[in-house]
Amino acid sequence: MKRRILLVVSILLILIGIFLLIRVAAATIAPKGKGALQITSNIKAQVFINNKPLGETPLCRCDQKDTIKQGEYEIKIAPDDKKFQPFVSRIKINPGVLTAIERIFLPGSGASASVLTLEKTSGTDPQLFIATIPEGALVSVDGESKGVTPLNLKNLTSSEHELEIQKQAFSKKTIRVRAVPSYKLILNILLGTETGPDETQDEAITPTITPAPPTLSPSKILVEILNTPNGFLRVRESPSTQTPEINRVKTGETYPFIEENDGWLKIELGDGTKGWVSKTYAKKIEE
DSSP, X not given: OHHHHHHHHHHHHHHHHHHHXXXXXXXXXXXTTEEEEEEEESSOEEEEETTEEEEESSEEEOSGGGOEESEEEEEEEEESSTTSOOEEEEEEEOTTSEEEEEEEOOXXXXXXXXXXXEEEXXXXXXXXXXXXXXXXXXXXXXXXXXXXXXXXXXXXOSSEEEEEEEOTTBOOEEEEEEOOTTEEEEEEEEOOBOOSTTTSOOTTOOOSSOOOOOOOOTTOEEEEEOOOSSSEEEEESSSSTTSOEEEEEETTOEEEEEEEETTEEEXXXXXXXXXXXXXXXXXXXXX
């Protein structure tokens, strides 16, 4: 009888010892009050946290000794190529989870960025919140349309998902994420404009035709050319970036309006030529 009691006591002590060892190991592997940070960019860049050097991209402070104390920080990603402006964002480091930043440096407004983090929730179901600049971007999850940003989703499964975020005149963003039970995945995205022929910088090319002063149309409705990254806007043969360029018009100029078609405006140039310009950088006005 005594041997059985001693055996039971011994087993209990061993189990208690194993439990304490697991608790200590867990605290060592994932220190309380610290989180991981990952930063990537399409070109080499230096990373600063609260104006202090942190390293260069690609950067991952993911190991136990490299994790960062929880709190809010200012992150600056400064490209080695000085023709690109640094990217600055405020982020929140949460304990025990990864915060990830991706920056795509491109000329003008073609640049984009995404900041992804996790926050603990009181429920058990995975959640997803997506915000974009500009707002009103269409969100699809695994090929199924879910709505427009800002968007909060609560009916996700605990698995990997492919997100597509798109808005007219802006480049589509595709991101793979993993939904985690009891956490809200927060995704903040800066959308870059489409880097097609109409939006890219092309200073070496000059217009082949100099537009004459515009004439008024009988309807008195004009099209005003808005600011563009280049200071000019291409005029297309048809309402598509895939059709030939027939002329270029400058910022601030106005031209007679003819018709409208799905994001494009047809105008008449001073020499009588008719062509299409993107509504992203043009608008109708009344004289």
